[in-house]
Amino acid sequence: MEQLTHIGLNHYLTISAFLLGFGLFAVMTRKNAIVILMGVELILNAANINFLAFSKYNGDMAGVMFSLFVIVLAAAEAAIALAIVINIFKLFRSVDVSSIDTLKE
Amino acid sequence: MSNQAYTIIFYLFAAITVFSAAFVVFSRNVIYSAFSLLFTFFGAAAIYVFLSADFIAVTQVVVYVGGILVLLLFGVMFTNSIMQTDLKTDVLNMVPGTILLVATLTGILYTFYSTHSWMPSTKQLQGSIVERIGFETMSGFVLPFEMASIVLLVALLGAAFLARFEKQGNKEQ
Numbered sequence: 195m196e197q198l199t200h201i202g203l204n205h206y207l208t209i210s211a212f213l214l215g216f217g218l219f220a221v222m223t224r225k226n227a228i229v230i231l232m233g234v235e236l237i238l239n240a241a242n243i244n245f246l247a248f249s250k251y252n253g254d255m256a257g258v259m260f261s262l263f264v265i266v267l268a269a270a271e272a273a274i275a276l277a278i279v280i281n282i283f284k285l286f287r288s289v290d291v292s293s294i295d296t297l298k299e
Numbered sequence: 300m301s302n303q304a305y306t307i308i309f310y311l312f313a314a315i316t317v318f319s320a321a322f323v324v325f326s327r328n329v330i331y332s333a334f335s336l337l338f339t340f341f342g343a344a345a346i347y348v349f350l351s352a353d354f355i356a357v358t359q360v361v362v363y364v365g366g367i368l369v370l371l372l373f374g375v376m377f378t379n380s381i382m383q384t385d386l387k388t389d390v391l392n393m394v395p396g397t398i399l400l401v402a403t404l405t406g407i408l409y410t411f412y413s414t415h416s417w418m419p420s421t422k423q424l425q426g427s428i429v430e431r432i433g434f435e436t437m438s439g440f441v442l443p444f445e446m447a448s449i450v451l452l453v454a455l456l457g458a459a460f461l462a463r464f465e466k467q468g469n470k471e472q
Binding site for chain 2: 200202205211215218219220228235258259261262263267268270271273274276279281292
């Protein structure tokens with residue numbers, strides 16, 4: 195009970211583990227490319243929570259700075275990935291990743 | 300704030316984050332997934348506040364909720380016709396995916412809770428860290444900061460190039 199009520203590092207790591215597991219599950223099982231991107235965002239959020247948790251309990255700023263860069267790169271990744279998905283939709287009229295299996299038109 | 304209220308609020312936000320993340324993954328409707336992702340991002344921002352990273356929390360709300368989520372919703376709307384009422388997503392690899400989910404969760408959680416407890420530093424982060432982020436950005440992390448700006452510029456150009464409207468191709472058709 196003491197471990198449950200006293201919020202420590204393990205609580206944050208548990209939330210992060212759940213987000214990572216759900217993200218992996220989404221990437222693994224979904225056919226829609228947009229939902230796969232959502233899974234990737236969940237994984238990035240899990241990594242961010244880990245960075246910030248270790249940074250707080252270690253007392254230095256490295257994790258905080260890296261989580262900031264993770265957010266910046268996630269924004270860039272989402273923009274590029276959406277552009278690619280829209281191109282795929284133009285070509286195949288579908289974002290079903292299991293039906294996209296040709297290299298050339 | 301008393302310790303008990305702190306604990307209750309932490310568990311509230313943790314539950315919001317985890318359950319909405321589960322709904323993102325297990326819902327078959329893409330629109331429901333996208334809107335549930337909103338709650339996941341807000342819950343994660345609240346968790347960041349608990350980790351005394353207030354600036355990261357605000358950045359999370361601005362970039363993820365204001366940018367990435369809108370982009371994802373735009374993608375959902377753009378890649379499905381308006382009249383299509385069931386924006387369903389099919390699933391495949393259900394059994395390997397479930398095995399991966401359960402194995403990841405049990406492996407990580409077992410490692411956390413079966414090994415000895417962490418040894419936190421005596422100097423933990425306390426209070427607001429906005430000023431320290433400013434100092435770190437302009438001293439120790441100035442090279443990654445500049446690299447991130449270049450990456451964003453290249454990503455902007457690349458996304459505009461990839462998603463542009465092709466007039467030449469349409470004329471040929």
